[in-house]
Amino acid sequence: MKKNFNLKAAIKAGTAAGLISGLVKLGWEDVLPPRTPERNATNPPQRLLEQLGMSPNLTHSTYTYSDQEMPWVSFIVHFGFSVSFGIIYEVLVENSQYLKKGYGTIFGLAVWVAFHLGIMPAMGTVPSAKEQPKEEHLSEALGHIAWMWTNDIVGRELYRRLTEAKQEQKA
Template sequence: MSLFNSHRQLNLPAAIIAGGAAGIVSGLVKLGWENVLPPRTEARDATNPPQTLLEQFGIPAEVTHATYHYSGHSLPWVSYVIHFGFSTTFAVLYQIIGEKIPAVKKDAGTWFGLAIWFAFHLGLMPAMGTVPSAKDQPKEEHVSEALGHIAWMVTNDLVGAEVYRRLVAEKNK
């Protein structure tokens, strides 16, 4: 078995659409996951990692903490833009790369999701000072983020594969 699937033709527009749809759905799943198992304390979430990252790039707090109001709640729309941007970007990449390198999709993306968690939450963001070092993060944060990244990527895998399959089938009718 080859690492690369050179026999399969990639339908790039379908992969981008499928990944984009999957990224939106999986972004909602990840937000829901964090409501059930919050990764951070309320104090650490007062300025969440997307807001911290933007502030590190010089964007003022009045922008990073901008909210919209719905049903009596103030919701951080700027954080949601970063959240869904990250989710859809990686879902599209996963869909495209996974069509050419099937090993990426092993175990419905579980390992890919864990690799993203490890790279960002234990590597890049601590190195940038966006979040505390891995050893200084509470174990609850590791559990929530690791399992949340698995749920996120399995959702990308399932939704992306089905949307891609349907788009390619439509084209071939």
């Protein structure tokens, strides 16, 4: 860890960045949907929770907004994942010159490869990488780039502001 590293500021910055980047990723998927409607009938967060023993009634629970059914349980998993990786990335990037290369894009692609091509297929949460359509690979790969790039920009700027504010208070 670097000498003047502020873990509390990194966690705050990573949390905010994760929430904002989670919104970016949701928006991305509206423009380039990664799954067909049939495959999205039970989306990966819902499927994962069902694999962990939660009932389909709970995993498919929704709230209504603007006459549309919105999957609140999926959103909790989506934003939980995004915030967790926002924090992990912010802590790591503030302590590693290597991770700063690519402004989060390389890290985002690595997360996509690890989870969408490796871990989730191995768990049976999503089909194997070979069975996933090209459109899914394109949407998820580019979406993970945009997601983590957003984490990088927002997280690093918030961390800078939070730590500068602390330094100004000490002066």
